[in-house]
Amino acid sequence: MSIKVNLDQMLEKRNMKSNELADAIGITTANLSILKTGKAKAVRFSTLEAICQVLDCQPGDILEYVKE
Template identity: 65%
Template sequence: MPIVVNIDVMMAKRKLSATEVAEGIGITLANLSVLKNNKAKAVRFSTLEALCKVLDCQPADLLEYIPEKD
């Protein structure tokens, strides 16, 4: 998949645990894990906004486009 999720990178930079982030954005650890491990098919803007608020970052810090090679 050409979209890479870098939530774990931002969590490490901010020195926040998965529990702290999940509680801060109001989702379960299981759902945070789905997001972090590139398993989600979609992300709500409200969740993305909450992640940016808790991690003090921009959406581009969390999502990266890497084109697939032919």
């Protein structure tokens, strides 16, 4: 099983750059990059909430379960 991160697609839909999102939610661009590439082992609910608030989306718009 695998969790796919669709953050790039949401950023594109909102015409927003990664560094703008990182600044808006208060994390480093390096940590946002780790999340975007799917290399993160976990994500805090507070971070997920902030991303959803800024991008005006639902967690399911960002995270997707993919059967392998």
